[in-house]
Amino acid sequence: MHDQLASPISRDAGVAAEVFFPEPDTGTGILRRLDAGLEAGSPQALGPNMCVAFSVRRLPASTLAWINTRWFLENGVDVLDAGVLDALTRDLLERYGVCADDGQGGSQLFADRYGGTGGAFHGGSGRCGILGGFNAKGIGRTPLVSPNVDKTHSTGVMTLNEAIKEVIDSEVAAAELPTGAVPILAVIETGEYTQTDAGPERCAIVVRPNFIRPAHFERSIFFGDSGTPASAQFIDALRVCDATRAISARRPDVYPIEDMAGRVATQVGAAWALRLFQGQFLTSNVTVDGAMVDFGAFRSVPSWRRIHGMLGECFGNEGNQIAGALDSLYFYFSKYVPARQDAAALKDIYANVLKAADRTFQAVALRALGVDPAENAGFAKAFPELISAYFRAQQTTVLPFQDRGETRAVWIYDTLAPGTVDVERLPARERDVTRQLASLLQAARSSGTVSLSRAANFFSSRPWLTYTISTSSIRTLIRKLPDDLGVRAEKIARFVNRHVSCSRRYWPLAPGRFDIHGQVSDLASSALYGFDRVEGRPRVWLEGTRTGGGLYLFGRVVPRDVLADSLVTDGGRGGIFADAAGLAPDLVLPPPAYAYPAWHRAPEAV
Incomplete structure (x- = not known):
């Protein structure tokens, strides 16, 4: 991630406020040594009103179910050494093998406050708690849970099925997308169960490095009481004031909204090209660096057609949701950091988001095909415009939510396969551009510019990343897990390794x-x-x-x-x-x- 805030700024412009980092009271080993490098990326770095403390109790039956060898090796922790791994396991269970309780636990975690575009009914993280440089998701209900929350989130817990799915999805996204994903560092089994529509399921907690969301700069206007300096709404207003001024002061030469928008645009364009769909775009499911976070609805889609998600969201329609997010962020930044804002610039930022997303879409497609623009100038000039036209043509077809994949319709992959393909039944606009793209790819294959293998691999589907196949296979795994x-x-x-191995395409x-x-x-x-x-x-x-x-x-x-x-x-x-x-x-x-x-x-x- 790029530089995050090292210190917050007070509400008196230009006066540095005291850094608010609650001292972790557990663990003196590996995690403590990592904390210093991660706390600057914590919401707590934005000001003293960003978090609310809540009590937790230890879960004596908690065990480590999975650990992210990649991340710990990258960050200097030799988890290949059995002694180091044992020490890290003890640290993780001691800190994060916990659940929220009624105040009798004796230890505390901190739930971060954030809002959302158009307001929010929650007060922030409803099942996630921060301690040191990391946060734990699935620890039970925090004080920021909305009374109107859905059944899945009302308990504040997370199932082992959810946790394993997040591991797989985040690792694929981290490896293939330009601004990556917030990684799952560890999965902890709690030893407890929760009742779901599928019956009782094992509970789990995922541990992640801290991160800052664009939603940290938006109000939560429907949560909690109001009317006094101690009320939830008063503190929430102070929070947004602190946060917007803090991030603006951290890099005075950078307009925060433009910086965030550029990173998100790059991520969205690549996700379009790779047909990776996170679901509804929210300012809470992405970081200020553009990294994806929270993968509950994440899945692959089989083409570039406008496929609906479970909540009505559409693949390819993220631009409209980003526009609403930019309006919301502009409102709060202009309110609390007025000297930095330019209303006319907002339209330019949005226009640049769409252009950046399209450029990244084209660049990723070229890279996936193995084409070096410097060596293949003719193809590199014709292909980007045509592949974008094909994307737009496919987007004119709206399909209802079908998790196992859309009803079979011709997709460019089919034109690469042996045999004949009937494109006549396609809508006219899609039919014409399909023919043009297939012809360009055939010519490129004949000239040696693009190989059949590269093209077919890129356009092939990822069935293991569809929601139903992924969750059902994880459920089968969990049902067969031994006690050892x-x-x-x-x-x-x-x-996890096999699922990621079978799901990578780029x-x-x-x-x-x-x-x-x-x-x-x-x-x-x-x-x-x-x-x-x-x-x-x-x-x-x-x-x-x-x-x-x-x-x-x-x-x-x-x-x-x-x-x-x-x-x-x-x-x-x-x-x-x-x-x-x-x-x-x-x-x-x-x-x-x-x-x-x-x-x-x-x-x-x-």
Whole structure:
């Protein structure tokens, strides 16, 4: 994430207020050492009115169900060491293996206040509590739960099914989207059950690093009492005043709304291209950095048609929701930081959001096809305009919510497959642009600009990321979990790895000349099996997590000096061909967990 606020600003302009970081009273080990680097990204950094304390009690039966090896390795915690992992497990359970109680618990967490576009009935986080640099979701009802909350959120708990789904979805989003996702760092089983429509289900808590939402700068005008300085509404107004001034003072040369809008636009454009649908766009389910957060409705969609979600939201319609969010944010920033606002600029910001989203959509599609614009200027000029036109044409078809995928209709992927495709039944506008795009791709394949494998992989579906298939398979896993804690954790980890391995379709680090035929991932590292079109031979592309000592690859760390200049890097990730000079010859690679259909491959690669 980019720089967050190091200190809040008081309501008296220009006067620094005291930083409000409640001292964690549990855990003196690994998490405490990580706290300092994460608290600046906490809502608490925006001012003293951002959070409300509530009492929690320990859950003696809580156990660690899953841990994010990738994230901890990236952040300097060697969880490959059994002693370190044991210490981290104790820290996590001591701090976050808790639930909200009636004030008798003796320990506290802090629920962050936030609002929403058009107001909000909740006061902020209704089932999430902050302690140190992290927050725990699923800890029970906080003081900010709305009395009008739906049944699912009324208890404040989270099911193990929800938690595992969030792990899978967030890891796919983090790997493929330009501004990533807030990661799930650990899943804790509470040892308790909650009653759902599907019957009693195991409860769980997910632990995440702290983050700031655009909703932290919006009021919650329908929550709580009013009329006194101690009322919920009075404190909520102070909160927004603090927060808007704090973020404006942190980077005086940057207009906060424009900065947030640009990052969100980049994320939305990439999600369109990759057909990843978070559901209804809200200022509470994205961070100020543009990262996705909260994945309850997240899923893949099979095409670019305007598919409805469970609550009536539409894939591809995020622009209208972003416009409402910008209006709301502008209202509060202009109220509390008037010197920084320009009403005329708001229209430009919104126009730029749509342009940025479209540019990112086109760029991701080009990158997924393995096309370097500098080397293929003709295709790089014709393709972006045509792929955007195809997206817009598909968006004219509105489909009702169908979680297992839409009714079969011709999609550009079908034109790549062997045999004939009947496009005549498509609406005229979609039919014409489908023909044009299919013709362009065919010409590009004939010239060697785009490979069949690259195109077919990119346009292929992700059935394991549909909501029904994902949740039903997780429910089956949970039903079959054994009592042995070690075996349980191992089975959950293997399940998550397999789902992510089977769901990835975009590998930004992989060279454009490399066609991927099969893939496997343990989240912290991946192996892509395929064909190098330049060298004309099968090869394996490896991606791993960068650590202080080198690159983590399937259970071991390859020293930095061995990798030399062959390593391609992006943030915390690194990529290299398995046959690169000096790479450990005894590195054991797992077989592919997912193989693309055989027809995706060119004849010379078979």
